[in-house]
Amino acid sequence: MLVLVILFTFLLEHMVPGGPAVVALGNRANARTIYIYNKTHGLLAPILVQFFNYLKHVLTFHLGTSIVYHAPVWTLIRSALSHTIVLVTVALVLQFILAIPLGALQAQRRNTRFDYIATGITFVLYAIPVFLIGEFMVTLFAIQLHWLPGLVSQTAGPWAVFTSPLQFIMPIFTLTFLGIGGLSRFQRSSMVEVLAQDYIRTARAKGLSEKLVMRRHAFRNAVLPIITIIGLSLPALVGGALITEYIFDIPGMGSLTLQAANTQDMPVVVGTTIAATAFTIVGSILADLLYAVADPRIRTQSR
Amino acid sequence: MADTTTPSVAPIGGSDAGETTQEGSVYALVWRTFRENRPAVISLCVFVFFLIFSYVGPYLYVTNQTNGFIAGSATINGVSTVDYPWFHSWHMILGGDNSGFDIIGRLMIGGRTALTVGILSGLISTFVGAAWGAIAGYRGKSLDSLMMRVVDIGLSVPGIFLLIVIVVLFHSSSTTITLTLGLTSWFGSARLIRGETLSLKSREFVSAVRVLGGTDRRIIFRHILPNTVGTMVVIGTFAVADSILALAGLGFIGLGIPLPNTDWGSMLQNAVQYAPDGYWWDIVPAAVCIILVVMSLNYMGDALRDGFEVRLQKR
Numbered sequence: 105m106l107v108l109v110i111l112f113t114f115l116l117e118h119m120v121p122g123g124p125a126v127v128a129l130g131n132r133a134n135a136r137t138i139y140i141y142n143k144t145h146g147l148l149a150p151i152l153v154q155f156f157n158y159l160k161h162v163l164t165f166h167l168g169t170s171i172v173y174h175a176p177v178w179t180l181i182r183s184a185l186s187h188t189i190v191l192v193t194v195a196l197v198l199q200f201i202l203a204i205p206l207g208a209l210q211a212q213r214r215n216t217r218f219d220y221i222a223t224g225i226t227f228v229l230y231a232i233p234v235f236l237i238g239e240f241m242v243t244l245f246a247i248q249l250h251w252l253p254g255l256v257s258q259t260a261g262p263w264a265v266f267t268s269p270l271q272f273i274m275p276i277f278t279l280t281f282l283g284i285g286g287l288s289r290f291q292r293s294s295m296v297e298v299l300a301q302d303y304i305r306t307a308r309a310k311g312l313s314e315k316l317v318m319r320r321h322a323f324r325n326a327v328l329p330i331i332t333i334i335g336l337s338l339p340a341l342v343g344g345a346l347i348t349e350y351i352f353d354i355p356g357m358g359s360l361t362l363q364a365a366n367t368q369d370m371p372v373v374v375g376t377t378i379a380a381t382a383f384t385i386v387g388s389i390l391a392d393l394l395y396a397v398a399d400p401r402i403r404t405q406s407r
Numbered sequence: 408m409a410d411t412t413t414p415s416v417a418p419i420g421g422s423d424a425g426e427t428t429q430e431g432s433v434y435a436l437v438w439r440t441f442r443e444n445r446p447a448v449i450s451l452c453v454f455v456f457f458l459i460f461s462y463v464g465p466y467l468y469v470t471n472q473t474n475g476f477i478a479g480s481a482t483i484n485g486v487s488t489v490d491y492p493w494f495h496s497w498h499m500i501l502g503g504d505n506s507g508f509d510i511i512g513r514l515m516i517g518g519r520t521a522l523t524v525g526i527l528s529g530l531i532s533t534f535v536g537a538a539w540g541a542i543a544g545y546r547g548k549s550l551d552s553l554m555m556r557v558v559d560i561g562l563s564v565p566g567i568f569l570l571i572v573i574v575v576l577f578h579s580s581s582t583t584i585t586l587t588l589g590l591t592s593w594f595g596s597a598r599l600i601r602g603e604t605l606s607l608k609s610r611e612f613v614s615a616v617r618v619l620g621g622t623d624r625r626i627i628f629r630h631i632l633p634n635t636v637g638t639m640v641v642i643g644t645f646a647v648a649d650s651i652l653a654l655a656g657l658g659f660i661g662l663g664i665p666l667p668n669t670d671w672g673s674m675l676q677n678a679v680q681y682a683p684d685g686y687w688w689d690i691v692p693a694a695v696c697i698i699l700v701v702m703s704l705n706y707m708g709d710a711l712r713d714g715f716e717v718r719l720q721k722r
Contacts, residue, residue, distance in 0.1 A: 346660075377568040380568045
């Protein structure tokens with residue numbers, strides 16, 4: 105799958121007027137330097153040969169050199185990637201911690217006032233773009249109330265989320281709110297479906313307490329489909345992380361990409377896209393494995 | 408709502424054609440369920456309001472939107488229009504932005520770009536996705552698995568990164584942004600339409616066309632796709648909402664429609680820069696517009712889905 109993504113960026117680079125040389129050297133490169141670059145980088149070879157070279161380079165983390173930083177793109181990405189991974193993972197976990205009980209509770213008290221209010225809130229959350237949530241929090245808590253710092257310290261390492269959590273409260277919650285709307289709605293409908301099943305009626309009929317029915321029988325079955333959503337929600341989350349990092353100045357992949365975009369640093373932009381995609385693909389595969397762990401039916405099948 | 412131009416939807420299955428004529432066309436049925444859904448009707452009104460506001464508004468409420476500083480050098484009641492709050496005078500009801508542009512006028516031209524780009528790219532994404540899904544679903548076998556693998560990849564690439572790559576590689580304009588948004592967001596609709604095609608292709612009317620010697624192309628584009636119109640309308644509504652959000656995001660990170668044109672996201676980005684200095688009110692108008700339009704589209708999409716599902720139940 106990743107190979108096809110790499111093929112896509114390869115084709116994109118060749119579609120740019122001037123080809124990959126212009127991508128690597130920048131828009132102001134003249135014909136002579138372009139020719140020299142083409143010659144030294146094997147870009148006069150047949151296109152298929154070029155693609156395999158490109159593939160080999162990307163897969164061995166040779167993503168080119170940044171025009172602006174004069175450093176290998178992979179070095180830049182490596183230091184940025186850890187920030188994004190930590191941010192996305194923490195937000196993902198929080199999303200599930202908040203959205204699943206909310207959706208389950210809504211289903212349990214279906215068509216009560218609580219359900220309607222929660223539905224209204226999640227619907228608004230679903231429509232509000234992530235950057236508005238972030239900006240709103242910054243304006244309220246950092247600028248007006250001075251409760252929280254508005255930006256994240258540049259010297260903080262990726263683990264600063266845990267060592268100095270105060271400055272990460274707003275970015276994490278910005279990213280968390282992004283998915284809560286969709287997730288809790290999904291959990292609600294999944295739980296509603298489960299509650300209509302025969303085995304729930306059986307569980308009730310044999311006199312189990314309502315709490316036990318909900319926890320043992322309904323909740324466990326309703327949570328399973330949500331796990332498949334992890335993989336599907338990852339791209340949106342990584343995209344949201346880009347904007348969150350921009351708002352709070354977190355030195356992750358998003359900030360790197362945007363800085364590069366504003367300085368026309370094309371090798372970095374292409375490199376971060378490949379890395380972000382690789383990250384989401386790996387995440388989706390992990391989610392699939394998690395599903396196998398969580399669902400006893402799949403576990404016993406594989407034995 | 409009598410529909411004579413696309414009668415291909417009603418006679419699905421043939422036998423219940425009588426019922427449909429009795430009850431009016433399918434669209435009348437959808438419209439009836441839509442009308443009963445009060446949030447959806449309000450949403451429709453909101454959306455139509457924004458359409459009129461953005462496309463007709465600039466002709467009724469004429470403002471200078473090309474030369475900000477000339478407008479900005481003016482003062483009204485002794486306050487420069489550059490840092491002009493809401494409701495300060497009837498000249499600029501929502502005040503002016505940092506360049507002295509009247510915010511209402513700015514919202515109008517911003518809305519024009521946002522809605523044009525949103526609707527066009529939503530349409531592109533729906534139609535490309537539908538064609539892709541229908542071809543994959545109908546042809547099946549190895550072509551299907553190849554085409555759906557492409558969809559899997561498309562769904563796993565964070566769209567905004569692709570957008571940035573393309574905006575950086577090819578310079579940013581409403582055309583590139585529309586095309587890119589449309590061509591990077593059709594994967595979801597391809598998957599849905601493929602699913603529907605799989606169930607449609609085993610129906611009698613498809614076999615009938617095949618027996619009559621209809622080509623694959625004819626079957627897919629004349630018979631299968633028209634039967635997925637309900638799904639396509641629903642997908643399209645959500646696709647427009649998503650495109651408007653994506654464009655706003657792009658504008659917010661500073662890669663939106665270049666000046667002197669603008670869009671709601673770019674307006675936000677512009678306003679956000681001055682928020683720490685106390686000009687927070689500049690953020691609100693564009694933010695409210697984005698949220699209202701996106702929410703109204705989402706509600707309408709939900710209502711349309713309900714409507715078309717009712718149609719399926721009646722069948």
